[in-house]
Amino acid sequence: MTDFTSEALYTVGERETVISAARDFAAEQPDAVSFHRPVNFEWTTVTVSEFLEEAYAVAKGLVANGVQPGDRVCIMSGTRYEWVLVDFAIQACGAISVPIYPSSSTSQCEWIVQDSGAVVAIAEDSEHTQRLETFVKEGEPQEGTAHLRRVFSINNGAIKDLIQEGTDAGIEQDELDKRINDMTSESINSIVYTSGTTGRPKGVALSHYNWLSEVRGLITNPIGEACGPGYETLMFLPLAHVLARAVSYTVFIGGGQQTLWSEVSTLLDAFQRSQPHMILGVPRIFEKVHAGAKAKAAEAGGIKNKIFLASEKVAIEYSKAQDSSEGPSLALRAKHLVFDRLVYSTLRKLLGGRLKYCISGGSALNPELMHFFRGAGVRIFEGYGLTESTAAIAVNFDPDNIIGTVGKPVGGNTVRIAEDGEIELKGSVVFPYYWKNEEATEKDFTEDGFYKTGDLGKLLPTGHLKITGRKKEILVTAGGKNVSPGPMEDILRSAPLISQAMVVGDDQKFVGALISLDEEAFERFKKENGLPANTSVREAAKNPILRSSIQDAVNEANQSVSNAEGIKKFRILSRDFSEEKGEVTPSMKLKRFVVAEHFADDIAWIYSGK
Numbered sequence: 001m002t003d004f005t006s007e008a009l010y011t012v013g014e015r016e017t018v019i020s021a022a023r024d025f026a027a028e029q030p031d032a033v034s035f036h037r038p039v040n041f042e043w044t045t046v047t048v049s050e051f052l053e054e055a056y057a058v059a060k061g062l063v064a065n066g067v068q069p070g071d072r073v074c075i076m077s078g079t080r081y082e083w084v085l086v087d088f089a090i091q092a093c094g095a096i097s098v099p100i101y102p103s104s105s106t107s108q109c110e111w112i113v114q115d116s117g118a119v120v121a122i123a124e125d126s127e128h129t130q131r132l133e134t135f136v137k138e139g140e141p142q143e144g145t146a147h148l149r150r151v152f153s154i155n156n157g158a159i160k161d162l163i164q165e166g167t168d169a170g171i172e173q174d175e176l177d178k179r180i181n182d183m184t185s186e187s188i189n190s191i192v193y194t195s196g197t198t199g200r201p202k203g204v205a206l207s208h209y210n211w212l213s214e215v216r217g218l219i220t221n222p223i224g225e226a227c228g229p230g231y232e233t234l235m236f237l238p239l240a241h242v243l244a245r246a247v248s249y250t251v252f253i254g255g256g257q258q259t260l261w262s263e264v265s266t267l268l269d270a271f272q273r274s275q276p277h278m279i280l281g282v283p284r285i286f287e288k289v290h291a292g293a294k295a296k297a298a299e300a301g302g303i304k305n306k307i308f309l310a311s312e313k314v315a316i317e318y319s320k321a322q323d324s325s326e327g328p329s330l331a332l333r334a335k336h337l338v339f340d341r342l343v344y345s346t347l348r349k350l351l352g353g354r355l356k357y358c359i360s361g362g363s364a365l366n367p368e369l370m371h372f373f374r375g376a377g378v379r380i381f382e383g384y385g386l387t388e389s390t391a392a393i394a395v396n397f398d399p400d401n402i403i404g405t406v407g408k409p410v411g412g413n414t415v416r417i418a419e420d421g422e423i424e425l426k427g428s429v430v431f432p433y434y435w436k437n438e439e440a441t442e443k444d445f446t447e448d449g450f451y452k453t454g455d456l457g458k459l460l461p462t463g464h465l466k467i468t469g470r471k472k473e474i475l476v477t478a479g480g481k482n483v484s485p486g487p488m489e490d491i492l493r494s495a496p497l498i499s500q501a502m503v504v505g506d507d508q509k510f511v512g513a514l515i516s517l518d519e520e521a522f523e524r525f526k527k528e529n530g531l532p533a534n535t536s537v538r539e540a541a542k543n544p545i546l547r548s549s550i551q552d553a554v555n556e557a558n559q560s561v562s563n564a565e566g567i568k569k570f571r572i573l574s575r576d577f578s579e580e581k582g583e584v585t586p587s588m589k590l591k592r593f594v595v596a597e598h599f600a601d602d603i604a605w606i607y608s609g610k
Helices: 018-028 048-064 081-092 106-116 126-133 158-169 173-182 208-219 222-227 242-254 264-274 283-300 302-322 330-350 367-375 438-444 485-493 519-528 544-558 592-598 600-608
Strands: 002-006 033-039 042-047 072-076 096-100 120-123 150-153 188-193 203-207 232-235 257-260 278-281 357-360 380-386 391-395 413-417 422-427 451-459 465-470 498-504 511-517 567-572
Touching (some): 002 451, 018 048, 018 081, 018 173, 042 048, 048 081, 048 158, 048 173, 072 126, 081 158, 081 242, 081 257, 106 188, 120 126, 126 150, 188 208, 203 208, 208 222, 232 242, 232 264, 242 391, 257 264, 278 283, 283 330, 302 330, 367 380, 413 451, 465 485, 485 511, 485 544, 498 592, 511 519, 511 600, 592 600
Parallel strands (some): 033 257, 072 096, 096 188, 120 150, 232 257, 278 357, 357 380, 511 567
Antiparallel strands (some): 033 042, 380 391, 413 422, 451 465
């Protein structure tokens, strides 16, 4: 058993909360710009004092609607300014926020509303509002219980209505101040329901102490520079996800500025407008940026395609050379300089031109892709964490960045590797308990207080953590070979044509893979290879050029494992995995049991040819 601890370079007082920390920051720097937001088709700035004043006004409306300290309030919305505003308003009431992904199904919403006992909900649009209004109950709840009483819609004037209702009810600031002052750092700030790759989602109770420890742990980490004054962050991941909210809190309390945007289809426009210094992404975002640039070069053909392919190779070589004692050679530096003018600078301009930090989380990013981006002048730092660790418990940073690892523990936390290879966590960001689920809480903690993550990993002598797989996802072939599918799936997903991949082979003679195609990349493939526009994936699956491209990706993945663990056969699926069908979580993690059930015939084909 090995472990590594990083010293806490911060403290969290017994009476401190996220909302009190924001209040203290506003008292020190009331005119500091915290947000950029759209108003009447124009973009405007919001100072920290303006933000808190508006949050207090919304909070008074919640109080007028009977929200008491400790009550739960749901937020179901995409990433936008109002999400953060409502979140802080809930805190100002002494209440507990319960985020719901805007993509959640009706049954998922029902479980979260009922299990949390939410009394009020704020939704984004009419669709979300109607979905949540299904669970509204009239009348007073029975003693000792709670039920959903009202749903507000952001797009239908929720903020304005709440502010007016608070004014009409005569709710004073003294009421909010008392509620804020009555909370302690151990008070629960939010109940965040896990994505639920298996079974029903569990409500992770996260305290103000957890959140402030995460915020201050990141601020006192070298990477915290990106969250400070003078730095702009473009936030587009769902704020219902613990990672996005943790970074948003850190930027706000750290004195940085942020733009919140949820329209992925117009993300490049958002990059051009906000020109961020930092973004937070999941691997699929970076994979798509790379695939898009590569596809554009391939479409241009000729010399442009040759230049991009050569620049890609040089970027990777240049990045890897930076990790060597000798560093890049003069010849490599010269090539890099040429391609920087021809290719890399264009890529950086596409991302706004000022991007200095990219943080990737959620799942592993292919190291080769990370080397490409670093060689192109876009630094990506991988981190690791879970909902149960209030997002990042480890993160890489320069000059100590080791590509292929997720960095060292954030200050105030310990990472331990159990004898069976499982990653165990202990520290200030680790949650206290699952909401109304003592059995699960007891099951997931060791006797000496470490949280059992279910992930597998190892610690390097430097303290850097390397993720090697998922304990519950280990496949055991008929020959008794243990196979960790995650790393191979990460490599497969980085191929331009591939959207999702799931490695299979439990109790089988060999390892196989289910492959779904990226819709945009498939359309380009048909055009480039003279296939009719109406050709379906199933029809194209027999195309030798398409299969050869997928086989190249499989071969690359196989290089990361032994021959016995390698993928011997793959099946191209007729459709992508779907969040609506319950096959992936909102953060794009595979729900293996669901996928295996829905694509049972395709798995059978791999092993029987029928």
